[in-house]
Amino acid sequence: MKFENNYAFAKAQDEKDPLSSFRNRFYIPVDSDNNELIYLCGNSLGCQPKSVASYIEQELNDWADLGVEGHFDAENPWMPYHEKLAKPMADIVGAKPSEVVIMNTLTTNLHLMMVSFYNPTPDRHKIIIESDAFPSDKYAVESQIRQRGYDPSDSLLLWQPRAGEELCRLEDLEALVNEHGDSVALLLIGNTNYYSGQFYPVKEITALGHKNGSKVGFDLAHGVGNIMPDLHDNGPDFAVWCTYKYLNSGPGSLGGCFVHERHHKDKNIQRFTGWWGQNKDTRFNMRKGFDPIPTAEGWQLSNPPILSMAAVRASLDIFAEAGMKNIRAKSEKLTGYLEFLINDLNNDDIKIITPSDPKQRGCQLSIQVKNADRSLHDKLTKAGVISDWREPDVIRVAPAPLYNSYEDVFEMVERLKKILKYN
Template identity: 50%
Template sequence: MIFKRDMQSFEASIAYARQQDEQDELRGFRNEFFFPQYNGKDAIYFCGNSLGLQPKGVQAAIEQELADWRQVAVEGYWKAKNPWLFYHQQFSKTLGNIVGAKETEVSVMNTLTVNLHLMMTSFYRPTETRYKILVEKGAFPSDQYAVETQARHHGLNPDSTIVEISPRTGESILRTEDILQIINEQNTSIALILLGGIHYYTGQLMDMQSITTAAHKVGAIAGFDLAHVVGNVPLKLHEWEVDFAVWCSYKYLNGGPGAVGGAFVHEKHASDKNYPRFGGWWGTEESTRFRMEKGFIPKAEASGWQQSTAQVFNMVALKASLELFNAAGINRLREKSIRLTNYLEFLLEQIKGIDLEIITPKNCNERGAQLSLLFKEKGKEIHQRMTEAGIVVDWREPGVIRVSPAPMYNSYEDVFHFYEIVEKIASKRF
């Protein structure tokens, strides 16, 4: 069967999949990662939206820091191959390219939720009339908890402070026009708009540029949780004038479990040393840090929000991965991702005998690498059968299997074998 979508011709055959892999200029990056094994072969790993695979360069990177710690101890802050005093700075250029920011607007530090609280401390400053926080209904729990407790911290009732945006009845995804309408309706009461750049459950990519513009028109701050976006979809945070954003590094960035998080602060805020924030030692200038003086004077950049000593061993895997991102290029990865995900969608549409709905937007410009498969019945059983067949995907209540072929290390053949297995499950041949 041959099918055309968005000027792409697809075939449901292993020969076609292998041909596409042979033509893929990024195919060599697959060999830079370790795959979990199933019956002596690489598992079909479509779970990079939850935890990315380990780059093979991680071990050598860790051994380098161990060697420096062993050989020069505390002097590693200045004499290590990658001096620890400036360790975080080596990420700025590549991360800036990935999120569309100046090097001074990004920083690796802490973890996502810690960074979210730090950003809200600076950017959520409610008044008697402007105090509401606009979020999407069903946001990732950590975001919900952060917003709820921030409201309580200011003595506010979360029920009257938090405005949740819901999809229309019978729909799974949010319409941009509905988000903009609510912003305009709430106008002078909104202090902060905080949305997931990609919704973790549905896989919907938000129109961050339009939302930011609308937020600023009514005098509100625009912030985003980019956990499912960074390393997945190219961004233009500086150009869009997003106020702040936070992310984790263990999903598409392959930084390892619990890896260091990241933050973006637009230069219009970051360059203002008087902008309110919680201060910490590592947020000061390196040249004056060891004077041990009173009086917090932050760096005039995003790293002015840093708190403590760089988490070197929690940054090492990210360093190894970003070297691969720098070589591959986020735009080339995005192009391949669109093709892979479109092919996966095409193949899933060929399967009969299973009540499956793809709730992720069909428009490839409104999604990243993830397709969320809603099973009306037997979803957990199907997920278990996938696991038994060597497929690694994840289940999210109340009824979705998230499938995410990562372009850095997944192939068309992976996608085709996934389809074969699901088709066998549907036809009860597995």
């Protein structure tokens, strides 16, 4: 597509956008005068679907009217409620429904997965993560290493950009794996980096790890709902994610988990267990030994929080209607337009560090600010543009295809242009 730097072009793109009507399905945050803000922060917290209230209200009403019998007699019975989420979630991440479960929160699920897939030995105990992984991932990995009796200074390896560069190169990860060889137990990669916006290739990284005899897992927190990881076909051992960013399920909402089907029937695999992972036929017998469900559900611990799941279900129903291929196609165009407009500013004080190849990024573009002190971001916020700031010098901007428009992107850059002019 050939982009143009004018309002008429942006408006024309919105008029022919097949997903444009989905914007009306979300509440867009407003300012004190009730004017819609330009909300470009779906990488931190997605906008609320207007349907969420009715989905939750249904469960509140059934709880009030039925009490405990709602587990079986509610409009959407609570006992199998989580099963309703498996298919739409699997379609988003490219998995089989049996490989996906919505449960817990992201870092809890990461710990659970590491119990199963990080099995260190004196000869093979190292974990590779990207050097600028999201802090929670780094904390979780370090604690798992210590819990198993090893030292992160020896067992934690960092895949990092070359000197003077912002992005990680796949060939450097390959060199790191080859250098440490059989001592690498796990590759745990953030999939889409929270800071740079770089999308790391799932297929190639999985193949690299498995060739080395290592397990491979991904944190999809900043990728799920905006990139297509094709988890089943690409074959990582596990993946985890949250649902409150691009999946719009509300602050602190539930996480998701993928376990490849090749692991489902392995009853010898180590795991932390709870009664909701128990064979459904004997779950209420209460006195049976643990017999895991032979799907990703076998990693569940407790019965699910229905009110939170109702919010997840409301958003997943919208995703199912819109279709991930359509969402991804619009995302590439939106970020492409944003990139074009930012570059057209020709301002030496800012640059985009996210890869220019749309196949190597998700919804987010990371704008690096020269001599940064956060003031540019604060002025942008005051001008009615909601993005976010990450130390030391990046403004993260994430146009979400379901509710952001080309006009949003155009207007954001127009306001940025005025700020830079008078800065």
